Each structure stands twice: as C-alpha cells, then as structure tokens.
Amino acid sequence: MKGLTMFKNMMVSIALTLVSGSLLANEVAIAIHGGAGTITRANLSDEKAAEIIATLEEAVTTGHKALKDGEPSVKAIQKAIIILEDSPLFNAGRGAVFNYAGGHDLDASIMDGSTLQAGAIAGVSNIKNPILLAFDVMTQSKHVMLSGKGAENFAQSLGYEFVPQTYFATEFRRSAWERAMSKQQKDTQARLVDLDIDYKFGTVGAVALDKNGNLAAGTSTGGMTAKRWGRIGDSPVIGAGTYANNDSCAVSATGHGEFFIRYNVAADICARMEYGNKPLKQAANEVIFDELLPAKGMGGVIAIDNKGNVAMPFNTEGMYRASVDTKGTVTVAIYGL
Amino acid sequence: MKGLTMFKNMMVSIALTLVSGSLLANEVAIAIHGGAGTITRANLSDEKAAEIIATLEEAVTTGHKALKDGEPSVKAIQKAIIILEDSPLFNAGRGAVFNYAGGHDLDASIMDGSTLQAGAIAGVSNIKNPILLAFDVMTQSKHVMLSGKGAENFAQSLGYEFVPQTYFATEFRRSAWERAMSKQQKDTQARLVDLDIDYKFGTVGAVALDKNGNLAAGTSTGGMTAKRWGRIGDSPVIGAGTYANNDSCAVSATGHGEFFIRYNVAADICARMEYGNKPLKQAANEVIFDELLPAKGMGGVIAIDNKGNVAMPFNTEGMYRASVDTKGTVTVAIYGL
Numbered sequence: 001m002k003g004l005t006m007f008k009n010m011m012v013s014i015a016l017t018l019v020s021g022s023l024l025a026n027e028v029a030i031a032i033h034g035g036a037g038t039i040t041r042a043n044l045s046d047e048k049a050a051e052i053i054a055t056l057e058e059a060v061t062t063g064h065k066a067l068k069d070g071e072p073s074v075k076a077i078q079k080a081i082i083i084l085e086d087s088p089l090f091n092a093g094r095g096a097v098f099n100y101a102g103g104h105d106l107d108a109s110i111m112d113g114s115t116l117q118a119g120a121i122a123g124v125s126n127i128k129n130p131i132l133l134a135f136d137v138m139t140q141s142k143h144v145m146l147s148g149k150g151a152e153n154f155a156q157s158l159g160y161e162f163v164p165q166t167y168f169a170t171e172f173r174r175s176a177w178e179r180a181m182s183k184q185q186k187d188t189q190a191r192l193v194d195l196d197i198d199y200k201f202g203t204v205g206a207v208a209l210d211k212n213g214n215l216a217a218g219t220s221t222g223g224m225t226a227k228r229w230g231r232i233g234d235s236p237v238i239g240a241g242t243y244a245n246n247d248s249c250a251v252s253a254t255g256h257g258e259f260f261i262r263y264n265v266a267a268d269i270c271a272r273m274e275y276g277n278k279p280l281k282q283a284a285n286e287v288i289f290d291e292l293l294p295a296k297g298m299g300g301v302i303a304i305d306n307k308g309n310v311a312m313p314f315n316t317e318g319m320y321r322a323s324v325d326t327k328g329t330v331t332v333a334i335y336g337l
Numbered sequence: 338m339k340g341l342t343m344f345k346n347m348m349v350s351i352a353l354t355l356v357s358g359s360l361l362a363n364e365v366a367i368a369i370h371g372g373a374g375t376i377t378r379a380n381l382s383d384e385k386a387a388e389i390i391a392t393l394e395e396a397v398t399t400g401h402k403a404l405k406d407g408e409p410s411v412k413a414i415q416k417a418i419i420i421l422e423d424s425p426l427f428n429a430g431r432g433a434v435f436n437y438a439g440g441h442d443l444d445a446s447i448m449d450g451s452t453l454q455a456g457a458i459a460g461v462s463n464i465k466n467p468i469l470l471a472f473d474v475m476t477q478s479k480h481v482m483l484s485g486k487g488a489e490n491f492a493q494s495l496g497y498e499f500v501p502q503t504y505f506a507t508e509f510r511r512s513a514w515e516r517a518m519s520k521q522q523k524d525t526q527a528r529l530v531d532l533d534i535d536y537k538f539g540t541v542g543a544v545a546l547d548k549n550g551n552l553a554a555g556t557s558t559g560g561m562t563a564k565r566w567g568r569i570g571d572s573p574v575i576g577a578g579t580y581a582n583n584d585s586c587a588v589s590a591t592g593h594g595e596f597f598i599r600y601n602v603a604a605d606i607c608a609r610m611e612y613g614n615k616p617l618k619q620a621a622n623e624v625i626f627d628e629l630l631p632a633k634g635m636g637g638v639i640a641i642d643n644k645g646n647v648a649m650p651f652n653t654e655g656m657y658r659a660s661v662d663t664k665g666t667v668t669v670a671i672y673g674l
Contacts (some may be wrong), residue, residue, distance in 0.1 A: 036477035150567025230487025239576035
C-alpha cells in the first residue's frame, strides 16, 4: 500500500510538472486588422492588394516574433501596429483620413488584459505613432483617456517629437475627403448626413497572447473622413473599440464607430464568454452578425482568447486581416470567404 | 361541456385583460445620484446636508412626476439632471470643479435603452446644461460622442446660448482647486500624482423606467479637480459611466473615473444580468464590491432594471442618492447604512 501511495504521489508530481511546464511554454498567437469595408476584387487592384498583403504579413510576423522572443503581448501589439501606422495604406498614422477642416485627428487605445490597465488618446494632430502615446498614457499618467491639445501637452512633457500634419497626408485620402466635402455641402441637413460607410473605415489594430498567458489589445485610427465637431469614434473608447481581460479575451474593432460604442462591442464579446460561457468564435459572431448586422452597424473585430484561439468575423464585404495561430500558421486575407 | 368551455374562455379573456392592463399601466421608477465620496456626518454640516437632501428630493420627484405624466424615461432623467446641474451643490453644470487652468470642462452622456441610441459630450466649457447637449448629439447628429470646441460648434449650429465660465464657478470648488494645485506643484512627478479621491467626486446622474417599459440613463460632471491634458473620465464614456438596455438595466456611475472606464462598469452590470442571469442588486454589488473595491476603484452606481427594481450600491463612506420606487416610495439618503 505504501508503495502504491508513493507511486500515486509520483504520478501526481509528474502530472503537475507537465501542467506547469505547459504553462511556462505557453503557446503564443496574434491577430491584426487594417480595417473593414466594401473591399471586393472588383474595386481593389491586384497591385494594391499585394502591397496590403505584404504589409499585413510584415506586421503580424513582427508581432509574432516579439511574442516568440518572450516579449509581453502589450509590447508585441505595439510593434505590429506601428508598422500599420507607418504605412500609407491604412487609416492610422501616415495615411490617416482628412477631417472636415482638411487636417488629421488621430485616436488610439491600448489595454493590458493582465492588469486591466488601459490608455487612450482622442484627437491628437501631430503624434507620429498614436499607439505609443496611448501606451504612455497607460503607464506614465494616472489617467486612462486624454484628448486634443491637452494630450499633446502630455506628450510634450514626455519629450515626444511632433510631426507636421503634412506627414499624415496621402493623395488617396485627400480625394476621398474632397468627395465627402462636396457631398456634405450639398446636404442641407449637414448635421445628420450619413456618409458612405467606406469613409469611416481603415482603422488598424492588434490582439495577442504572450508566453505568460497575458492578453492585450490595441487600436489606432484617423477616424472618419470629413469628421467634425471633435467627433470621437470607438477606437479610443475602452470597451467599444478595444478591450482585454485575461479571464476572457482581447478584442480590437473596426467599422462604423458609433454603432460599436452603442453596442459596447469589444467588452460585450468578453462578457458573453465570461458570463455566458460562450466560446470565443460564437461570442464574436453573435455580436457582429446577430447584434450589429440587423442594426446596420457595419464592421468587424479581431479577437483572441486566453487559449490562443483567434476569431476575425466581419459583416462587410472584406476586412484586411492577418493572424499567426498557436501552431505558427500564418493567415493573411482581405476578402470574405 | 359547452358551458364549461365558454366559462374557461371567459376566464382566459379576463386574465388576458388583467395582464394587458398591467402592461399598459407599467409602474414607473427613478433613481438619481449626486456623487459618492468621503461623506460622513463629521465632515458635512447639518445645514448643508439639509440643502443637499432638499435638492435631491426636488430632482427625484420632478423626474418621477414626468414619468407619471407619461413622459419617456429619456426625458424624465433630463428633468432630474437639470435640477442637479443648476444647483451649485454638485459637480456638474453650476458648481463644477475647476480644471488645471482654473476653468471648467464639462462632460455628459445619455442613453436610451429602447433603441440603444446614445449621445455624449466631453470637455465643453460654455454649455449651461451639458445633459441637453448630450441628448441633442444623440438625436440631432449621426454621432455618439463629440468633444471640445467641436462639440461647442455643434451646439452653436443648434442655436445654443453660451454661458461664461464664471457661471460655473463656486467658492467651495475654487478652494478645492487651490489645495489640489498646491499639492500638484509640490509633486515633482506631476504626471503620476494621485489626488485625494474626493477631488474627483460629485458627478450627477439619473436612471428611470417609464410607463412603456423603456429604460434610460444619463450622467453629467465637471470631472476631476485640477484635471489637465484634456483628461476624459467615465461620465461621457458609454459603457463606463452610462449604459441602458431594455433587455437588462440602466446604470449611471460616479467615482474614480479611470477605474470605471477600465472595468466597463455600467455595461458590465447589464452584462452580468443579461448573460449571467443575476438579479440587478447582485450584478451591481458584484461590480462595486467584488471588482472595484479590491482594485481600490472607489465610487458607486445607481441602477434600475426593466421591472423597476432599484439598486444604489457604493464602496465609499457616502453617496448622495434618491429614488422613487414602483410603489411611489421616496428614499433620499447620504450616508452608508
């Protein structure tokens, strides 16, 4: 009997070692997006599609390498997002859409699922990489959300270098702005004019699971073409455009921001997992297809749970997206399946 | 047998009439708050307590009368909140705290639980009743959240009259600002200085259920004394400071806003009801006592469900609060029980 007990204890010990070993070598995973909208093969040239795919792949593999090197998810997602902010192909950082006044207002947010710490900035005009400033709001201030000139004064206090507004400008976004302005000026009820949904798209974001099992999410955007009145969309709103909680999942959203705020999209996916015991994919699909779509709230999300499962649902024709799963499989896609 | 069937049908018909009668005459209920914090009998004079109680009672009974008169909840809560904004006793509208520069930035939000429509403004300086502008953002624009000068330009386009900053100033808030500024100036790490929690309190809000069974929530605040960098707290963040959904509940929060954003407080209470099948009181208590309190996130909420149940939990010494329940019972309270 004593021998049997010892044997049992040994087995328990081996089992525990296996469990803790698997925890230490937690598999990593990452997903990114570059916006959702009316993206079809008919309106995207092969050349531009190839550029977009190459940039998405560079961003997702850079983030994935950081995770494999043992960096925390909250750092890895910044590395991925910076590549998308620096590319003129996406509506974030360089390539951001023009606001009503012909300038650029940038929004970003980030959240650490291990601490529920978060940082966000809304309406900054001269910060090259808004996601870095959102991270500094989280780590270098007692606040979560800073806005406008005040947020730039905060950046200045940290020694940020400012870029001129011309840095963000691209011809592609300028012509979209000209079309939007002409449409708004024709409309006598300008307060209520509903722009084509594609004027609102192109936001970037990333979610990741690191070796320590920690989740993080981040989002960055130039907002909506020809936006005015200091409009704030979902991207800098924690709970709407970005949410991360190790107990459930990490989410970054892209789409018609007003709907994503009203439906509390990012946090709602986490809540359906945590309180409704839904698997990630089902929770994300319910919000995108059963809640947003009937309300005509167009867009999509990237989401990752604490096992490294990835979901990337969208209710538009396409969403620029990429992921590297726990097995190391790289996926890069534009159109719906 | 035929006689029995007729009798049965008659009984069913009477029962249906009773049910539909009770649906038509849905009982109404309302709850309001005027902020939470270190409110004890020792640091509040009997005279000031009496003034506060009288104003809370006026606000809650005004809102309740609107509901009894058949007005929608989204209108009734505005009537209650305007009384609190107009009173110098609360940190909203007149009586708002001073920001770092010695001025006032006001935030407000509102949500209609029957449509999930929402409106919010952040950082306006010259709007007498921010809750009215939040309502107009919801109903007169395609946006949910407007900020700063842009939000005031929107107000101007609607014909709003502007009040000077001196309208908001009170001696009580000026001396709190002077204490806060002297504390910040002594601190070399001003970016990270953590002010006394009481500098952050005094937000007002209301939640209600109307005769049609529709829920609504609204919140209005001057934010945090000596705030800078365009800091946005939880009050104008849909999901954090304010949320309403007929399927679950309506919530308005008050407290240390950064925590209320990170914990997605208002929407989380609704999610625990909707997906976790928790009753209102339990859902609200879990968030205030099991999530926020261990994280040192101080404050409270008022919440109402679609049956008219009211919960008003807080983890501070006191919370200015009042309610009229479905039976018409009026409650006005300041301290903990």
